[in-house]
Amino acid sequence: MTNISAINLGYAFTLAPAKAVEYFRSKGHRISWNWYDTYQEANAKAFTVAKAVRLDVLQDIRGAVDGAIANGTTFTDFKKDLEPTLRNKGWWGKQIVVDSQGVAEQVQLGSVRRLKTIYGTNLQTTYMAGRWKGMVENTSERPYWQYIAIDDGATRQAHRKLHKRVFRWDDPIWQSLYPPNDWGCRCRVRALTAKQVEQKGLTVESSDGKLRESLALVSKRSGELQPITGFDLGGGELFKPGAGWSYNPGAAHWQPDLDNYPYATAKQYIEGAVSGPPFEDFYRRIDRAVNATVKVNPGLSPALLLNAVAPRLSKEWMPVASLAPNLQAVMAVQTNQVLLSQDTLAKQLINRAGQPVSLASYRQIQHAINNATDIIQTARNLTFYHTDGDRLFRLVLKRTQPGELFVVSYHPARAGTRKADIKKGKVLRGGN
Structure with missing residues (x-):
């Protein structure tokens, strides 16, 4: 898995991302036991942290993430401000917790690793949702969308193989594979004009006949499976988003x-x-x-x-x-x-x-x-x-x-x- 803390969010903080902030703040509260309770785009409309079953704890986490998005807070400051609050409220470390069905289990509540996941996932998803909205509003000028992967040692092989491939904005592929496509995914999408496509010698593809439905395991405890949509990269290789990521966070909300x-x-x-x-x-x-x-x-x-x-x-x-x-x-x-x-x-x-x-x-x-x-x-x-x-x-x-x-x-x-x-x-x- 890609290191969440290594996500390059610098581009998100060059401006105050008004659309991303608006998107995040429009999310409702939803308290859930597991992350997959708000599977895929349901999560786009309800800010959720798994096992944050107390509304005051959820509010603290949400407020910290909201501030990070609006103000460009670094992870160091995010952790510094939030960790003491969560510790004081008892939402930290491993504890025995009873769920809504009366089942007890040992769970990991707050930790530095979890805060990194919360920080990176919410900022990346929110930024990409805001970006999607702006791109849709400009499809008359830039109707071609290009998948862009961060090409380094942490990049997943399948994500790298989708790098620079171009599809029309209304191609069905963007309903399932608009990034982020997994935990720690740093991919993004770039909008292009017809002239740019021609000048760069790019080929506009279609996902027709190349989208593949399958099931992904989302809970080892229950054995629950949920459908995901993958893309046939050719040569027998399939691009498959992670369980819970086969959706478009922007389209789900906007x-x-x-x-x-x-x-x-x-x-x-x-x-x-x-x-x-x-x-x-x-x-x-x-x-x-x-x-x-x-x-x-x-x-x-x-x-x-x-x-x-x-x-x-x-x-x-x-x-x-x-x-x-x-x-x-x-x-x-x-x-x-x-x-x-x-x-x-x-x-x-x-x-x-x-x-x-x-x-x-x-x-x-x-x-x-x-x-x-x-x-x-x-x-x-x-x-x-x-x-x-x-x-x-x-x-x-x-x-x-x-x-x-x-x-x-x-x-x-x-x-x-x-x-x-x-x-x-x-x-x-x-x-x-």
């Missing part, structure tokens, strides 16, 4: 304001984002929350189950489609983004337990809109019917008072439901 982009560009971006790990994790987190709630509350009605699962949900949402200008006009909105909220997804998974809509189907919402056989307008709703094989699906979008578009429901439907919708609404397409 969503560009797609209403500032043409419909075609916004649609292409969303289709790429929905096909990647961030949306899969979004879906699976809600699916796990629903299943866990059902397990401890057998026999509850769907309405009561939804109330029971509510504490496990947040106000998080994800864009799943882009609406064409003519349909924006029909819905009287200025936005092209169609959003899916956590509570709606949970409601769908609970209410449709007998015939659940799969992750793959939710990834087809843009396809459902584009290829609808019927489009019906009713009040503030827009209903789409489409067929997938021999199954009829019904998608309902709703305009909220602030002028946003949210998915209300998406599920298999019967022909009779379609006829009833056509009868009571204004038919914009189909209706036969």
Whole structure:
């Protein structure tokens, strides 16, 4: 493993990294027992230190990291300021700790090594997330992104082999392999213009057909495996991120304001984002929350189950489609983004337990809109019917008072439901 303390963060401190600071400060608190409790991009939105089960300790650590990012604090000063506080609160050394399930184990709490990991990992991840946001906002000028590895004795061989390779900014590879890609990863990404690509004699590659899904062990104690996405480097070698790193920390937190982009560009971006790990994790987190709630509350009605699962949900949402200008006009909105909220997804998974809509189907919402056989307008709703094989699906979008578009429901439907919708609404397409 690369030495965290050797990470070159000098470039992060040449300016006050406003975007990186904004990113870090926008993280919510989440207290977890193990780092993989907030697996991958969930961690991008909730600052977490494994085993920091006391909110005051978590606040101390967060405050120290926040100051390091904003002020360019060196690790020496970071350790000097934080270690005495953690020692005084008993969060230091090896101790017997009981987890939320009543299981006792000896754990390593604070240590110099852990502080180095916390310091290096959070600063590197935060800086790269802020950098990603700025790069996305400048894709019209610099649409080509080049992977840059630090080429020295501590560089992993696979990371070195991805060095200087170029992909378009919207290539799916950046959803999984935007650095950092492991503990101690010092890689970064450089944005290039078309002229720079030509002058340097670079080849713009595509990850199409080269991304490989596999499972990585994240807990020796439980044997838990989590999916990761690797890249075929050629010659039988695979670039594989570390367990818990197969995501884009910037994309997981930041969503560009797609209403500032043409419909075609916004649609292409969303289709790429929905096909990647961030949306899969979004879906699976809600699916796990629903299943866990059902397990401890057998026999509850769907309405009561939804109330029971509510504490496990947040106000998080994800864009799943882009609406064409003519349909924006029909819905009287200025936005092209169609959003899916956590509570709606949970409601769908609970209410449709007998015939659940799969992750793959939710990834087809843009396809459902584009290829609808019927489009019906009713009040503030827009209903789409489409067929997938021999199954009829019904998608309902709703305009909220602030002028946003949210998915209300998406599920298999019967022909009779379609006829009833056509009868009571204004038919914009189909209706036969």
